[in-house]
Amino acid sequence: MIFGWAILAIIPAILLLLNTSLFPLIELDSTFANLLFWLTSTGTAPYGVATVLLVLLLGYRRLSKPQFMSFFLTISLGMCTSLGLNSYLKPYFNESRPNAVWLESQYLLNTDNFYSLTKAERKSEMSSTLDRLNYANSDITLSPLIKQHWKHEVGFAFPSGHTLFALTLTMIASYYLLLAGNLVLPGLLFVWSIGMGFSRMLLGMHWSQDVLASTILGGIIGLLSILVIHKTFPYLSLIYSSLMEKRKKLTGTQYNE
Known part of the structure; x- marks a missing residue:
């Protein structure tokens, strides 16, 4: 997973070092440009919500119940963090x-x-x-x-919210899916993340430094979200079990009455 993250960061880093812009490079009235639009739309509301729900559904079908609960909490934390950070950084850098x-x-x-x-x-x-x-x-x-x-x-341009969204989701989902022994879906998610970064640059929405920074930030947010939930999940599980036990006792008492 870390290796894949490094590959994702290398591509915009090379473009930045070469001072190369991918816009305007392609014909923006072409079928390819329209395909890039639909790709980038998977990270745009409301389609971005559908993307997260699809990833959660795929995780639900492949993870045990405790793993999925941890997976759900980690994605929730990662998405909220990336959204908040993106909203703060854009007007700050004013690019x-x-x-x-x-x-x-x-x-x-x-x-x-x-x-x-x-x-x-x-x-x-x-x-x-x-x-x-x-x-x-x-x-x-x-x-x-x-x-x-x-x-x-x-x-504003900096950072790329779409890339930040894609990288955070990819890092978190890949971690849990790899633990479950699934190699195909993480691979597809990394390809999707690469495509997201390219689409943002080719469509004239972002510079290479925007995509590079978002790639780095998305990976960090993903890893920190995994760490935080793994540290707190045992306590959350105990709280959940305690609440379920109290609910069962309360239900049993009402039934006896």
Whole structure:
């Protein structure tokens, strides 16, 4: 699992060292770009919730009841931590997204003014900007899906919330599934995490440093969540057993009465 985490971090690290940006690299009106959109949507609400539920369902079918309870608590802790950290770091670093910087290079957007607006105002401004892009002499053409994605994703760039979500979920789920002897699902989750990072960069949503930082943070959050729940789970199990025992006694008393 640690080896897989290192591989995930190496890819954006190389891009950062080479000072290479993956945007604009692909045609954003292509079938491939639309596939990347659907991939990145697995980490976007409400589809991200469905992704977590699917992983929990797969864990439920492969883990014992005590293992699944620990699995559920660890994922809950990891997801809450990554969501909170992402919400704090984005406005703190105040970094412009690659697509906004590119639109500024085309004289269609002023990033300083854009990021001083409220989120609702940024969405409206991005919508107007993309309408002007249709009539601009530009090498980039957006598919309807990508255009809608750009209109929706108007927050700051650092860190990549999608990558942070994917890495945290992958690290936690892989740990429990590997303990259960399952190798296929962890492998698929790591491939999904790689795809998530690439999709964010190729679609103009994040720089390589955003993805690299999120990869590192996601791994740390995943490992710390596992450690915390493993340390506290025996006590939680005792509390749960005590509550169930009291419930049985209470139910038995009511039945006798």
